[in-house]
Amino acid sequence: xxxxxxxxxxxxxxxxxxxxxxxxxxxxxxxxxxxxxxxxxxxxxxxxxxxxxxxxxxxxxxxxxxxxxxxxxxxxxxxxxxxxxxxxxxxxxxxxxxxxxxxxxxxxxxxxxxxxxxxxx
Numbered sequence: 479x480x481x482x483x484x485x486x487x488x489x490x491x492x493x494x495x496x497x498x499x500x501x502x503x504x505x506x507x508x509x510x511x512x513x514x515x516x517x518x519x520x521x522x523x524x525x526x527x528x529x530x531x532x533x534x535x536x537x538x539x540x541x542x543x544x545x546x547x548x549x550x551x552x553x554x555x556x557x558x559x560x561x562x563x564x565x566x567x568x569x570x571x572x573x574x575x576x577x578x579x580x581x582x583x584x585x586x587x588x589x590x591x592x593x594x595x596x597x598x599x
Contacts, residue, residue, distance in 0.1 A: 479526070479528070479592075479593070479594050479595070479596060480591065480592070480593050481517070481520050481521065481591070481592040481594075482589060482590070482591050482592075483513070483516050483517075483520070483589070483590045483592070484587050484588075484589055485509070485512065485513070485516075485555070485587060485588045485589075485590060486512075486586075486587060486588070487537060487538075487539060487551070487586040487587055487588050488505065488509070488550055488551060488554055488588075489505075489550065490543060490544075490547040490548070490550065491546065491547040491548070491549055491550045492547060494550045505554070506554060506557060506558075509554040509555065509557075509558050510557065510558040510561045510562065512558075513555065513558035513559060513562060514558070514561070514562040517559075517562055517564060524563075525562055525563055525564050526564075526596050526597075527563065527564070527565075527566070527596065527597040528564055528565050528572075528592075528594035528595060528596060528597065529572070529594075529595055529596070529597045530565075530571075530572060530573075530574075530594065530595050531559070531564070531565050531572065531573055531574075531592055531593065531594035531595075532573075532574045532575070532592075532593045532594070533552075533555070533556070533573065533574070533575035533576075533590055533591070533592055533593075534575070534576060534579075534590070534591040534593070535548075535551060535552060535555075535575065535576060535577070535578035535579065535588060535589070535590055536578065536579045536580070536581060536588070536589045536590075536591075537551065537578045537579065537580050537581070537588050538581050538582075538583035538585060538586060538587050538588070538589065539580070539581075539582070539583060539586045540582065540583065540584055540586065542580065542582075543580065545577050545578065545580075546577075548577065548578040548580075549577070551578055551588050552575060552577070552578065555588075555590055556568040556573060556575070559592075564592075564594075565594075
């Protein structure tokens with residue numbers, strides 16, 4: 479199974495960590511809700527369970543960002559797909575991913591490709 483999602487680009491790690499814990503929690507909840515809705519739109523609900531998934535992140539932005547500051551993209555999305563029930567956990571047994579690649583673009587967003595294998599029923 480292959481899915482491609484387009485998500486808003488969150489703040490860099492530096493800005494994210496400077497927010498209070500409540501604001502970070504709201505951002506995490508908002509990302510989880512958005513990801514769930516987008517997955518349901520593409521796959522239908524209830525969502526299938528994947529035994530293993532590979533995630534490929536590509537950041538589109540009009541300015542260069544340090545790769546380590548983009549780790550918040552990975553954290554928020556990985557947590558969101560676990561919360562949605564698409565994968566059981568975000569450990570190495572269930573999920574592999576890369577640090578985000580970068581493409582200069584006038585529009586700012588994150589493209590996430592999910593390549594997964596459904597669990598056997």
